Amino acid sequence: MYNSVQLKVIHEKKVIGEMIALYCRKKHGTGKNLCAECAELYAYAQDKIDRCRFIEKKTFCSACTVHCYSPDMRTRVKTVMRFSGPRMFLYHPVLVVKHILVTLKMRKRYD
Template identity: 30%
Template sequence: MGAVERDTRILARFVEVYCRTKHSGAEKTVHELDPETRIALCADCRELLSYSIRRRELCPQDPKPSCKDCKIHCYRPEMRARIREVMRHSGMYMIKRGRIDWVLHYFL
């Protein structure tokens, strides 16, 4: 698996946890990123995930640092605030459930 594909799956997993735990009452549509990654997201989370995946695909940094350590900060401020909230919330959720393996990839 390439780095972009791996990071895309990680982003999707974090946004999926956020949407499931924070937006449980929202109307959702299923999103198939690849045959192994099918996730249900509300419209807001779908927008945020699409934006973040696009940023990752267009990232000019090679090797890519963690976004939180990046000097470019290519995200729009509002989107950066939203993805950071997602990573913080879902990161805590995964730690509490013993999924430290996912959080080690925490890159925003």
């Protein structure tokens, strides 16, 4: 059985993966597979999530006090999130609601 931190890591990876996949499909015209550029970004994001020292207390990476992404990758992930974020509710409504609930739960726990 997973503990709450492990579930949060799994959820964070799922959310960023779906956002990158949506961006890649719409901007790069890919099908189910990511293009090389988006696959690289996803692998980088997964690594950063795995290594995050603040995963227990943070809600979103953008709200974190430490920005661990390199400037280039931070720019790339911001571009993906700006595009995919508003569209996620149309393509993955359950994931969006779950993400909101997890965020609220984590805020409540550490406030």
